[in-house]
Amino acid sequence: MDKLNLDQHISRQFNADLEELKTQLLEMGGLVEQQTINAVKAITTPDSDLAERVLVTEEEVDARELKLDENCTLVLARRQPAASDLRMVLSVARITRDLERMGDEAHKVAKMAIHLNEHGEAPRGYVELRHIGTIVHQMVISALDAFARFDVDLAISVAQEDKKVDQEYKSAMRELATYMMEDPRSISRVLNIIWALRALERIGDHAANIAEHVIYLVKGLDVRHQSLQEMERQVKEQ
Amino acid sequence: MEAIVDQTAKVDPMNKVNTELSKENPEAHDLSGLETVGIPFTDTAKMSMRDVNVFYADKQAIFDVSLDIGQNEVLAMIGPSGCGKSTFLRCLNRMNDTIDICSVQGSLKLEGQDIYDPKLDVVPLRARVGMVFQKPNPFPKSIYDNVAYGPRIHGLVNRRTDLDEIVETSLQKAGLWKEVRDRLHSPGTGLSGGQQQRLCIARTIAVSPEVILMDEPCSALDPIATAKIEELIAELSENFTIAIVTHSMQQAARVSHRTAYFHLGKLVEVNETEKVFTNPDHKLTEAYITGRFG
Amino acid sequence: MTPSPKTPNTMDVVNKNLAKRYRKEKMFRFYGIASISFGLLCLLFLFTDIIGKGHSAFFQTYVKLPVVMSADALGITDVNDPHQIAGGNYQGVLKQALRERFPEVTDRRGKRALYGIVSNGAGYELRALVENNPDILNTSLDVWVLADDDIDTYVKSRSSREGAYTGRFTEQQISWIESLIESGNVEERFNTTFFTAGDSREPEQAGIRGAMMGSLFTLLVTLALSFPIGVAAAVYLEEYAKKNKFTDFIEVNINNLAAVPSIIFGLLGLAIFINFFEMPRSIPLVGGFVLTLMTLPTIIISSRAAIKAVPPSIREAAMGIGASKMQVILHHVLPLAMPGMLTGAIIGMAQALGETAPLLMIGMVAFIVDVPSGITDPSTVLPVQIFLWADSPERAFVERTSAAIMVLLGFLVVMNALAVWLRKRLERRW
Numbered sequence: 001m002d003k004l005n006l007d008q009h010i011s012r013q014f015n016a017d018l019e020e021l022k023t024q025l026l027e028m029g030g031l032v033e034q035q036t037i038n039a040v041k042a043i044t045t046p047d048s049d050l051a052e053r054v055l056v057t058e059e060e061v062d063a064r065e066l067k068l069d070e071n072c073t074l075v076l077a078r079r080q081p082a083a084s085d086l087r088m089v090l091s092v093a094r095i096t097r098d099l100e101r102m103g104d105e106a107h108k109v110a111k112m113a114i115h116l117n118e119h120g121e122a123p124r125g126y127v128e129l130r131h132i133g134t135i136v137h138q139m140v141i142s143a144l145d146a147f148a149r150f151d152v153d154l155a156i157s158v159a160q161e162d163k164k165v166d167q168e169y170k171s172a173m174r175e176l177a178t179y180m181m182e183d184p185r186s187i188s189r190v191l192n193i194i195w196a197l198r199a200l201e202r203i204g205d206h207a208a209n210i211a212e213h214v215i216y217l218v219k220g221l222d223v224r225h226q227s228l229q230e231m232e233r234q235v236k237e238q
Numbered sequence: 239m240e241a242i243v244d245q246t247a248k249v250d251p252m253n254k255v256n257t258e259l260s261k262e263n264p265e266a267h268d269l270s271g272l273e274t275v276g277i278p279f280t281d282t283a284k285m286s287m288r289d290v291n292v293f294y295a296d297k298q299a300i301f302d303v304s305l306d307i308g309q310n311e312v313l314a315m316i317g318p319s320g321c322g323k324s325t326f327l328r329c330l331n332r333m334n335d336t337i338d339i340c341s342v343q344g345s346l347k348l349e350g351q352d353i354y355d356p357k358l359d360v361v362p363l364r365a366r367v368g369m370v371f372q373k374p375n376p377f378p379k380s381i382y383d384n385v386a387y388g389p390r391i392h393g394l395v396n397r398r399t400d401l402d403e404i405v406e407t408s409l410q411k412a413g414l415w416k417e418v419r420d421r422l423h424s425p426g427t428g429l430s431g432g433q434q435q436r437l438c439i440a441r442t443i444a445v446s447p448e449v450i451l452m453d454e455p456c457s458a459l460d461p462i463a464t465a466k467i468e469e470l471i472a473e474l475s476e477n478f479t480i481a482i483v484t485h486s487m488q489q490a491a492r493v494s495h496r497t498a499y500f501h502l503g504k505l506v507e508v509n510e511t512e513k514v515f516t517n518p519d520h521k522l523t524e525a526y527i528t529g530r531f532g
Numbered sequence: 533m534t535p536s537p538k539t540p541n542t543m544d545v546v547n548k549n550l551a552k553r554y555r556k557e558k559m560f561r562f563y564g565i566a567s568i569s570f571g572l573l574c575l576l577f578l579f580t581d582i583i584g585k586g587h588s589a590f591f592q593t594y595v596k597l598p599v600v601m602s603a604d605a606l607g608i609t610d611v612n613d614p615h616q617i618a619g620g621n622y623q624g625v626l627k628q629a630l631r632e633r634f635p636e637v638t639d640r641r642g643k644r645a646l647y648g649i650v651s652n653g654a655g656y657e658l659r660a661l662v663e664n665n666p667d668i669l670n671t672s673l674d675v676w677v678l679a680d681d682d683i684d685t686y687v688k689s690r691s692s693r694e695g696a697y698t699g700r701f702t703e704q705q706i707s708w709i710e711s712l713i714e715s716g717n718v719e720e721r722f723n724t725t726f727f728t729a730g731d732s733r734e735p736e737q738a739g740i741r742g743a744m745m746g747s748l749f750t751l752l753v754t755l756a757l758s759f760p761i762g763v764a765a766a767v768y769l770e771e772y773a774k775k776n777k778f779t780d781f782i783e784v785n786i787n788n789l790a791a792v793p794s795i796i797f798g799l800l801g802l803a804i805f806i807n808f809f810e811m812p813r814s815i816p817l818v819g820g821f822v823l824t825l826m827t828l829p830t831i832i833i834s835s836r837a838a839i840k841a842v843p844p845s846i847r848e849a850a851m852g853i854g855a856s857k858m859q860v861i862l863h864h865v866l867p868l869a870m871p872g873m874l875t876g877a878i879i880g881m882a883q884a885l886g887e888t889a890p891l892l893m894i895g896m897v898a899f900i901v902d903v904p905s906g907i908t909d910p911s912t913v914l915p916v917q918i919f920l921w922a923d924s925p926e927r928a929f930v931e932r933t934s935a936a937i938m939v940l941l942g943f944l945v946v947m948n949a950l951a952v953w954l955r956k957r958l959e960r961r962w
Contacts, residue, residue: 008530080488082515082527220517333851338774361854369852375845377864387863388853438849445853 009085017075018085021092022148024071025099028064029144031057032099035106036140036203040133042113043196044126051117054110061103068096084217091217095147098206098213102140105199105206112196116189123186124179125193128172132197135165136204143210150218152235155211159228162208169201275519276509278498280308284449284479285330285367290344292325292334292503299325303344303505305498307449312471312480314494314511316487318526322503323483327451330481331367332360348449365392368447372454374434376426376441381418384426384437385409388445404444411477412440413470432463439470443478450474452482456489468493487527491515499523582941586934592723592736593684594676595650595712597629599658603669611666620662622655626677634708645705649712651678653737676719681735681928683709687718688931699927726935730903731917735928738921740936742903746816746896746911747885747943753820753907754827754884759877761824762831763866766873769832770839771861790829797826798893806894813895814910822890827880834876838869871958878951882944888915914940 009015035054042051072093075081081089116122139161146154176194180187215223215231219238223231279286283306292300300322307313315323325334332353334340346353353363365388376384385405388394395401405422409415414436418429426437435455442450452471456464464486471480471493484490490497490511497514499507499522507520518524525531603611605628606620630646631637637646654677661675662668679687682699686709689697698706712718729739773779801822805811811818842865850860866873891897896912897920904911912920914936921933 008525010529010531014529079529082487082491083518083524085528086516331852333848336847336851361856364852364854368854369848371845371848371852373845375843375849377846377849378868387850387855391853391855391859391863441849442853 011079014079014085017071017079018088021068021071021075021089024064024068025092025095026144026148028061028068028096028099029140029147031061031064032102032106033137033140033144035061035103035110036200037133037137039106039109039113039196040129040137040200042110043116043193044130044133046113046117046121048114048117051110051113054106054113058103058107058110061100065096065100065103069093072096083220087217087220091147091213094213095210098209102203102206105202108199109196112192112199116192119192120189122189122193123183125172125176125190125197128168128175129193129196129200132165132168132172132200132204135161135168136200136207139165139204139207143207143214146211146214147217150214152215152218155214155218156232156235158211159208159231162204162211163228165201165204169197172197272504272506274304274505274508276507276513277496278304278505278508279306280311282309282311283307284309284311284349285481286345286347287330288345290326290329290342290346292322292329292343293341294337295339299503300329301503303500305505305508307479307481308496310475310477310479311496312475312482312494314490314497315481315483315500316485316490316497316526317500317506318531319485320502321500323498323500324453326500327453327481327483328369330449330451331364331369333364333369335360365445366447367449367451368442368445370435370438370442370450370452370455373458374431374438376429376434376437378425378427380423381409381426381429381437382422385440385444388441392445394445408440408444409437411443411474412436413466413473414440430463432459432466435459435463435467436470439467439474443474447478449479449481452480454483454485457485464489487515499526501526582934582937584934586931586936586938588688589726589931589935590723591688591720592725593679593687594719594721595679595683596674596676596717596719597626597633597650598672599625599629599675600672601625601658601662601669606662606669608669611669614663617662617666618659620659622658622662623652625658626650626654633712637704642704645702646708648680648705649683649708651680651734651736653732653734654678676721678725678736679718681926684736685927687713687720697927726932730901731899731912731920732901735924735926735932738929738932740914740917740939742900743912743914743917743936744939745904746819746900747913749816749904749907749911750819750823750891750896750913751881751885753817754823755877755881757820757824758827758831758880759873762828762877762880763835763873765828766832766835766839767861767866770836771857771865786829786832790833793889794826794887795889795893797822798890800825801890802893812908812910814898814900814912815896815908816904816911816913817907818894819891819896819913820907822894823884823887826887826890827884830880830883831873831877834879835869835873838872838876839865841872842868871955874954874958875951878947878954882947882951885913885943885947886915886940888913888919891916892919914943 009018035057038050038057039054041047042054072089075089079085139158142154142158142161145151146158173194176190176197180190209224212223212231215221215235219235221234221238223234226234285307287306288304290300290303290305291298303322303326305313315327317323328334329342329346330353334342342354348363348367352358353367377387379387382405385408386401389401389404395404406415406419409418414433417433418437426434429437435458439450439455456467459467468489471482474480475495482490482493491514494511496508497511498505499514499518499520501522507514507518507523509519513519514523515527518527602625603609605625606622608616608620610616627643627647630649631643634646637643657677658675682701685697685699686701686706690713701709709718725737726739728741729737730742732738769779769782773782801818805818805821806813846864846868847860850864855863891913897916898910898912899920900910900912902909918933918936918940921929921936
């Protein structure tokens with residue numbers, strides 16, 4: 001994967017600009033990744049302070065989104081990038097949006113953690129939450145790694161992971177639904193868990209989106225809205 | 239868009255190229271085994287060139303270029319200075335004939351007819367394949383005479399009214415009529431640079447060519463004049479087949495249907511323009527359009 | 533500006549050298565001014581000398597004599613016979629008039645000196661008078677007649693600082709002239725003879741018309757031959773000829789020919805046109821041929837330069853819409869190169885106008901009195917005429933020489949002005 005050597009432009013400033021975009025994005029990704037794991041921890045530990053920290057970080061993530069968007073716009077306006085550079089800037093812009101959404105979802109999870117701490121713990125669902133949280137966290141890390149290393153294979157594996165998350169989420173739903181039918185008094189508390197699970201599932205989706213953007217960045221293929229098999233076939237063919 | 243005829247040309251370029259080329263410096267690559275990647279051929283070819291080699295005395299300027307220009311297509315040719323794109327363009331209507339030391343080998347056909355056939359008269363060829371040059375070069379005559387010159391020398395019209403009509407429609411097609419209709423008999427050199435270039439385009443289309451070759455038509459113009467010419471190229475492609483050499487990659491991206499990338503006299507890649515500018519097949523193309531060397 | 537430790541240092545050095553630099557520049561400019569002044573000074577000297585010497589040639593001294601137009605004395609018996617009128621003894625009548633004006637002269641030598649007061653061509657003026665108006669026969673009238681060149685010179689130099697030029701005059705002759713002047717019978721008039729007459733042994737009757745016409749015919753022949761040939765050669769060499777050793781050889785030779793001394797062309801013309809083709813000597817046709825040989829290199833070189841200067845973009849534009857080679861040349865290259873070619877041609881013509889040496893070789897140095905009326909009449913040309921007059925011993929030819937030089941310079945100025953005008957007129961911007 002040596003096609004993306006972003007550092008050989010005649011204009012060194014252009015190299016620096018692109019490098020800066022990449023660094024900023026990875027920093028923002030690091031924040032979001034931390035948010036995700038902290039939000040899950042805040043519920044499972046439970047730890048309201050940690051949840052509060054996630055809420056605070058969310059503002060930082062939003063600020064970084066604005067900054068990255070601005071930088072992308074500037075690069076587009078100044079350099080009229082083409083080919084890999086263009087894909088780089090576009091991917092950064094798209095991944096930024098996904099990261100920001102992930103931050104929002106993590107924010108929701110953190111809110112649920114505070115809620116659960118204030119109104120009593122849910123009787124069930126923590127195992128599932130921890131389990132899905134771990135998978136999703138790993139997905140986020142992998143997606144960011146895939147971006148950092150322009151690793152298509154890793155990106156595909158992230159997309160595959162997303163299927164697993166979806167299945168885990170469905171089975172957790174079924175189980176919690178059954179539980180709520182058994183014990184209607186716990187509905188409001190279990191619902192909080194369900195919201196949190198839902199948010200984690202969404203984070204997984206966004207991580208999968210990031211993986212797709214990485215594939216676009218490296219291969220120039222737009223693999224959105226396609227089945228996993230189709231995606232893999234196209235990537236191999238390229 | 240043109241159907242893709244020759245898929246065999248696409249011999250897994252990425253892997254091939256990646257093994258051939260070292261990463262560090264794209265300019266230092268050995269291009270000896272290079273084959274054109276992408277889709278150089280179409281099945282609606284207006285002009286088809288096969289294995290074209292051009293020499294200036296002993297020095298070879300073009301190496302085995304094979305390329306089709308489709309009917310009503312806008313084909314952009316890009317590449318670093320001295321890559322042979324202008325030389326190749328000038329072969330297409332034998333403008334290189336004027337250079338004694340220049341010799342052209344290979345097959346160059348306009349609708350199946352060999353344009354380098356010794357029996358072929360170059361004058362009607364140039365009427366069929368017109369050319370617009372880098373620097374606006376109107377004749378030091380009136381606007382009217384500039385446009386009327388081609389029809390006159392080819393004897394296309396007999397009556398003055400017919401000539402008037404050709405002049406008017408040509409200027410209209412070139413988007414210049416409204417600006418100059420009140421001063422048709424003032425000198426063409428008195429127009430602004432952009433207007434002069436459009437006058438040159440009008441002069442070219444006045445002889446109703448089938449193909450228009452443009453050699454960096456906007457390099458001497460300001461952005462607004464450039465935008466007008468680009469707009470004009472889009473309109474002209476409805477009636478004409480256009481091959482344009484440009485140094486502005488954005489321009490190639492804006493106006494062309496297909497883009498050909500030349501490097502050191504070789505045709506490296508031909509692809510749909512969108513493809514070239516978002517995800518080129520060849521590493522050299524990528525390096526050029528992203529500004530890694532030039 | 534923030535002063536870095538180095539800046540003041542550098543500035544000091546710069547300032548130190550500044551005065552020296554200015555001085556050098558002043559010197560440099562001074563050299564230019566000095567050479568231009570020197571050139572101007574020489575020119576000024578030349579002009580003052582020529583004009584100072586030559587301006588008086590435009591005036592001619594006339595003497596008034598009371599003449600009795602006696603038909604008997606003229607030897608005319610039939611007034612209506614033009615032959616008789618043309619053959620009349622007008623000079624005799626003039627001599628008679630002179631004898632009557634100065635009755636004190638009786639001896640033969642004195643009389644001959646007396647007759648020298650009027651030009652020996654003065655009789656023709658009387659004849660013209662009679663031919664115009666035969667009624668004046670047998671009447672007595674005052675006539676202004678052309679004075680002899682010595683008288684002319686004396687009268688013109690009377691008021692000069694060096695004193696009057698007396699030359700071979702005797703006291704007696706001077707007293708006659710003074711008495712004529714005192715009685716108001718001597719007058720200076722504009723010298724029309726100078727512009728209407730051909731050459732003559734007598735300065736007062738000599739004119740440059742013959743030489744002017746000779747120059748004109750010679751130049752016409754030269755222009756008619758050298759311009760088309762030169763332009764055609766230039767077009768071929770620039771547009772058609774392949775660049776190879778042979779064309780290089782031709783080019784070198786053309787450039788060399790432009791530097792060949794003109795007398796060589798004269799020898800060539802003598803050998804080819806006169807000895808081989810046996811053409812007559814002294815005629816403008818042969819002179820034109822020779823000058824054509826001489827001006828061709830100039831015209832070819834300047835035409836080639838003019839053709840080269842046509843922007844290639846115009847050529848390409850014409851070819852790009854399918855003009856053939858000839859159309860490109862005729863419609864675009866030649867019209868654009870025309871000002872340059874014409875300038876070259878006119879400069880070449882001006883050169884030819886001033887050329888003497890080659891014409892000496894083909895006999896255009898002969899003494900020819902008749903004004904030529906065609907390219908095959910023997911004639912001379914202006915510069916040769918100047919050369920001839922400068923060689924003549926008569927004092928009055930000195931001023932005529934200068935006057936002829938002025939006329940020649942006038943022609944050159946006019947031709948160069950024409951070149952500038954044509955260039956301005958035909959030049960188009962692109």
